[in-house]
Amino acid sequence: MKKYILDSLILFALAIPSTVMALSPGEGIVLDRNTGDYIINYANGVGKLMQSRFVPSTKIEPTLLSRFENQRGLIRYRYTIKNGSRGKQPLIGLTFDPVSSIHSKTALPGTVQEFDQTAQQLVNDPVHLEQYVNGASGAMEVPNGWSCDVLPNGGTVRSDFRVPCSFDDLDEKKRNGLQVGNSLSGFGFYSTDLPGVGVAQLDGFGDMGPSFVDAGPHGEILNQLDVLQKNDFVPRNAAVPTIAIPSPFDAAVLLDSLRAQVETWPSKQLLDPAFAAKLDRSMVAAANAFRNNQPKAGKENIESVRKMLAHEHYYLDHDDEDNDDTPEHKAATRLTIDRLAARVLDFDLRYVLKRTEKEHEHDHDESDRKNDQ
């Protein structure tokens, strides 16, 4: 670990001079520690140094609570946001990206190209075009005064979406939105995919982007501003649709997908690597058992994983509860696995069990029918 830190420091030391060298003399972005704002010093078109202030959207301490439940084959996701009392800005935005397979009664544009084609087809039909442009938001549950979009996220997977939600009535003085100390529920959607642990982006009412009294900066500092804008949010873990259910259903394949998701958790500090190895052994055994047509052994291994999780956190199967750390929950919480991650994995494993039983019953029914014939 020490070596890693040392290497990191060396890399950091190397990176800084190279970045500074690319800037014009006097240029740079500095955090004003008194206000939390960024001071942008830049050279204008004739090399004169100018200054601009950028108020980031990160002066909040938000909490995000995720709930998810199986409703007749669709997974319903619901979220509550809270603007922590130590924040300094109203909370105005919540974004999930990526989110997979959102269920909608209207067609969702899978790609920017699809949107473009449809818009061009409907160019002389403004009524339908308006429905198309705004229709995607109908897939969302949104609290009053807020709105959400469902946008192609631009990734390689067609069913991946970006879901940005915003407070509607943004004023010029940056005063409105979800005020400090308040919470708001009512965000949600349905998906055909099982939950994984993703990152939601929450943002306060900052500037949202830099502004300049002139033509602004040039060169390397533009790239730095780009990075600043792209990271101008507070991340929070959220349960989001991530894992596609294979069709036809295949428990082994689904377990492989779950394992792939769990493998990402140690690097996100959600899961202790040693505990991850223990979980993985049982999940591998479960997947292999299903692959070898030994459903009983498969279920036993899944139950074994669930027991390990239950040993770390209580009440994981209370789907309608959020992951709020009540005193009771805290008493049971260990450092081996994040509570949200444990809830998500337990939910997904229960789904596998339920589907396996259903498939088993279905197989029995089929064979009974054949015997009757």
Add this chain to the structure above:
Amino acid sequence: MDARMQKHRMIRWVGRLFVLLTLATSWGAQARMETVAAVPPIYWYAYSSGMVGPYASPDEACNLEFTNLVPQVPGGNFTYLGFSIPPNGYNQTHTLSIAYCSWEVSNLPIYVYPFQPVRFDRAIMSIMSCPAPKVNPTLPYSFDWYTATCTREAQLTITLSGGTEVEPSDDSTISTLPIIATVKQSGGQPPANPVKVQVSLTVDPKTGGHDHGDSDRPRGSIAELDTCPSDNVCWPSPQSTGSAGMTDGNGQVVFNFNAPEASGKYTISATCDGCDIATKPVDVKVDGLKPIPAMPFYALNETNGDVIGSKPGWHTDNHNLTPVAAQKLLQIAAAYRFNPKFMVVVDSITGRKDFPPVLHINDASLPWGGVYDICARPGACTDLGVVAWQGPHAEHRRGTVVDVRANGEDGSIPASKKTAFIRLLRNNKIPYLQESQGTSNEHFHLRLLGNAE
């Protein structure tokens, strides 16, 4: 007729036929020519009743009384008579052969072969020489009166190979184009001894969307040089004494064409001692930019039909994007056009709301991308002055950035909706800069593909 006579006639006819065939085959086959500049010694002569000189400078020649006779020309083989530009006095910087010392016409005839009689009073003349050829010096150059150059049939051929397209510099990592010059003898083999290849660059000044093109337009550079400031031989530099430009054992020289910031049509020319001239056109461009398609969700023209942001005589083709960026623009513009949160009160009495004007699109990129030098136009940038062939219109070079009007004038995003518009951009992962805030040029600078160019 006896047999001897018949044989004699037959030989004569065969001979004539041979001559005719030789003429026919040579007809239209234009010899490849080697051309070099005439070089010093340059002598200056004054003319009055005859030629007087030589003198070291036109000053000396003009200050004479023009009374001496033409002396024997020392040195050079050929003379050159041209016409100088100044009607009054001579121009020392001009490569002139005849310059006027005065403008007092006195009908003195000067007969100089092969020109028609020219009448000057008190003219001065220069005399140039052709250099001795470095390759096959037994075949001397001839002086070309019309171009003031020395020519002969090329002893070597030179060709240029390599790509024909490269991106403009500054925002590109592929703005360097490797070029190979290959020199061969008439039999196809490389020259017996290494020869020095000389390269020059020219640019069609009004290409790439720069209607304001001028002779100062940067041409880019060759190899290690920073710039090629004129159409003359640029590389190797005249001061270079090393191996730069020398052919290798295969008769080849490899060099890079370093594109300038401005897109357009450029020409690389190369020659060598004993060579003809090879030229290679190169398009400096960002490939794949297309005009933004006309759509009802955004405006590319003012209500009077003028193209928004177009400046006739400078840049008129300013609405070009990559297709993906154009699709993203459409997505944003349609969302702005149809989302009820952008409605504004249009009747304060009834409270009736309506959508604001569609987004008004100012500059995107020039048709081939590259630097968009808006400050080349005098008066365009009051704070910066005239700045041609470089910034300060940051980005706008690769067809992924567009400006949207927000200055409070017709077609602008209403002040009360700017925050909502910013939120729309943020939701769509479009970083932006709000530029010239509070001025008549206020606009949003959108990076449609989510990245700085």
